[in-house]
Amino acid sequence: MSKYLLKTKLEAVDLYQRGFSTKEIQEKLHITSCKSIDGWINNYQQYGDRGLEKSFSKTRYSGQFKLEVLNWRKEHSASYQITANHFNIKQHSTIANWQRKLNEGGVDALFIKQGRPLMHKKKIKAKKHKYTSQELTELERLRLENRALHVENEYLKKLDALVQKRGHRTKKDL
Known part of the structure; x- marks a missing residue:
């Protein structure tokens, strides 16, 4: 269950639209975090009332899609929220979780299915092939993965060039 009722979220958005600051809304409605209000406002602007409702069906994303989203985010130096809006992903924390999985477990971590597998299907899949028909070929x-690494490498080169341009670091410091 959501910590706040839909009525509270709608009231917060209404107050924001009438010119109240998120801090004022937080105090008036006894909300623990301004970040919650910011998220509600963004979801309302993106999806209307539907964006504030609790979603009971979990959307499943393929490993390929996750990697494309993370590559787009890196190429555009976009925040999680901007990336989520671009790809119509309701929660920006979803992308943050994908990034954490990529950082900790590599690209393979993005292709691991969530949930408890059925035992008999698990054995059959293990014998046939490593990936399901919905996943990418090796x-x-x-x-x-090569493209993601290339993008990361280019990003780091540009970052290094900017730092050197500002005079903070020279090649000798490396």
Whole structure:
């Protein structure tokens, strides 16, 4: 169950639209975090009333889609929220979780299915092949991983060039 009722979220958005600051709304409605209010406002602007409702069905994303989202975020130096809005993902924390999984477990971590697998299906899948028909082939996955690493490398080169341009660091410091 959501910590706040839909009525409270709608009231917070209404107050914001009438010119109240998030801090004022937080105090008036006894909300623990201004970040919650910011998220409600963003979801309302993106999806209307539907954006404030509790979603009971979990959307499943393929490993390929997750990698594309993370690559887009890196290429555009976008925040989690901007990336979520661009790809119509309701919660920006979903992308943050994907990034954490990528950082901790590599690209393979993005392709692991969530939930408890059925025992008999698990055995059959293990015998047939490593990935399901919905997942990428090994070659496609490696190409995407290579692209992600290339983008990261280019980003780091540009960052290094900017730092050197500002005079904070020279090649000798490296």
